Amino acid sequence: MNEAFERAMAAFEPAHLPLAVGFSGGADSTALLAACASAWPGRVVAFHVHHGLQAAADDFERHCAAVCERLGVPLVVHRVDARHAQGDSPEDAARRARYEAFAAMARTDTTAGAIKSIVLGHHADDQVETLLLALSRGAGLPGLAAMPAHAQRNGLDVHRPLLAVPGADIRAWLKGLDLPWIEDPTNEDERYTRNRIRAVLLPALARTFPQFRATFARSIGHAAQAQELLGELAAQDLAVVGNPPRIAALQALSRARQANVLRHWLMQAHGCAPSAAQLDQLLDQVRACTTRGHRIHLKVANGFAQRRGDLLHWYNSGPSPKASR
Numbered sequence: 001m002n003e004a005f006e007r008a009m010a011a012f013e014p015a016h017l018p019l020a021v022g023f024s025g026g027a028d029s030t031a032l033l034a035a036c037a038s039a040w041p042g043r044v045v046a047f048h049v050h051h052g053l054q055a056a057a058d059d060f061e062r063h064c065a066a067v068c069e070r071l072g073v074p075l076v077v078h079r080v081d082a083r084h085a086q087g088d089s090p091e092d093a094a095r096r097a098r099y100e101a102f103a104a105m106a107r108t109d110t111t112a113g114a115i116k117s118i119v120l121g122h123h124a125d126d127q128v129e130t131l132l133l134a135l136s137r138g139a140g141l142p143g144l145a146a147m148p149a150h151a152q153r154n155g156l157d158v159h160r161p162l163l164a165v166p167g168a169d170i171r172a173w174l175k176g177l178d179l180p181w182i183e184d185p186t187n188e189d190e191r192y193t194r195n196r197i198r199a200v201l202l203p204a205l206a207r208t209f210p211q212f213r214a215t216f217a218r219s220i221g222h223a224a225q226a227q228e229l230l231g232e233l234a235a236q237d238l239a240v241v242g243n244p245p246r247i248a249a250l251q252a253l254s255r256a257r258q259a260n261v262l263r264h265w266l267m268q269a270h271g272c273a274p275s276a277a278q279l280d281q282l283l284d285q286v287r288a289c290t291t292r293g294h295r296i297h298l299k300v301a302n303g304f305a306q307r308r309g310d311l312l313h314w315y316n317s318g319p320s321p322k323a324s325r
C-alpha cells in the first residue's frame with residue numbers, strides 16, 4: 001500500500017486499450033506492470049527491449065519472461081543494437097532505438113489485440129534529473145519542459161502516469177508484492193552524470209528544498225506551456241514565411257521570432273536542432289542579407305543552411321550545383 005502510487009494509478013486513463021507497458025525488469029516498470037495488469041486484466045502486454053550489446057541482456061530477458069508468466073501477461077521482446085553514430089550521445093541513440101523498438105513491437109500481432117498506447121515508468125526523481133541535466137547543458141524551453149505525461153511518439157500514445165510519484169514510493173508499493181526486480185548495476189556508476197545527480201544532488205535538494213519535486217514539477221509545467229505557445233506561433237509564422245523560408249519574409253519578423261520559426265522549421269522539415277551559436281550566426285546572416293550577391297552558407301546541425309535565390313535552404317547531402325546565391 002502506498003498512497004502516492006495508488007493515487008497516480010487511479011488517476012491514469014490510457015488513450016487506448018489494450019495497453020503495452022515498457023518493461024525493463026527494474027523496480028519502476030515492474031510496479032507499473034503489476035498495477036496495469038491488475039487494473040486491466042487480459043488487456044495488457046509487456047514490451048521488453050533487449051539491448052543486444054549489454055552482456056547481461058539475456059539475463060534481463062529471462063527475468064522479464066518469468067515475471068510476466070507470474071502476472072499472466074504476454075511478453076514481446078525486440079532486440080536492438082544501439083551503437084551510436086559519431087557526434088551522437090550514447091543515451092540519445094539508445095533512447096531513439098528504444099522508441100523505434102516500441103513502434104516495431106506495436107506492429108506485431110499480440111494476443112491482446114492492436115497496441116496504440118504504451119506506458120512508461122518514469123517517475124518524479126527521473127523528471128527532476130531530466131530538468132537538472134537540461135539546465136547543466138544550458139538548454140532552452142524544450143529541454144526545461146522535461147518529459148510530458150502524455151505525448152505521441154513514433155505513432156504511439158506514450159503515457160507516463162508516475163511522473164509525480166517519488167521513486168521511493170514506487171519501491172514501497174512494490175515491496176508489498178511478492179515480485180522480484182532487477183537492480184541495474186550501471187545505475188550506481190558515477191561516471192554517468194544522471195547517476196551523480198541521483199547520488200549527490202537529490203539528497204542535497206531534499207535537505208535544502210524539501211518540496212523540490214513538486215515545485216520543480218510546477219516550473220516544468222510552466223515551461224511546457226510556454227513551449228506549446230512558441231510551437232503554435234512558429235507554425236503560424238512558418239505558414240507565412242514558407243517552407244523553405246523566404247529570406248525577406250524572415251526579415252520582417254523580430255529576431256526572437258526568426259529564431260523561433262527557424263528552429264521549428266529545421267526540426268519539422270529536417271529533424272535537426274541547431275546549436276545556440278549556429279542559430280545566432282544564421283540570424284546575423286539573415287539580417288545582413290540585403291544584396292543580391294550576399295552568400296549564406298553555414299554549418300547547421302549535421303548539414304548546412306544555404307541561400308538559394310530568395311530562399312533559405314537546408315541540406316546535408318553535398319552542396320547543390322546551383323548553390324550560389
Ligand SMILES: Nc1ncnc2c1ncn2[C@@H]1O[C@H](COP(=O)(O)OP(=O)(O)OP(=O)(O)O)[C@@H](O)[C@H]1O
Binds near residue numbers: 021022024119121
Ligand atoms: N529495456 C527496456 N525495455 C522496455 N522498456 C524499458 C526498457 N528500459 C526502460 N524502459 C521503460 O522506460 C522507463 C524509464 O527508463 P529508465 O531507463 O529510467 O528505467 P530503468 O531504470 O531501466 O528501469 P525501471 O524504470 O523499470 O526501474 C522504464 O520505467 C520502462 O518503462
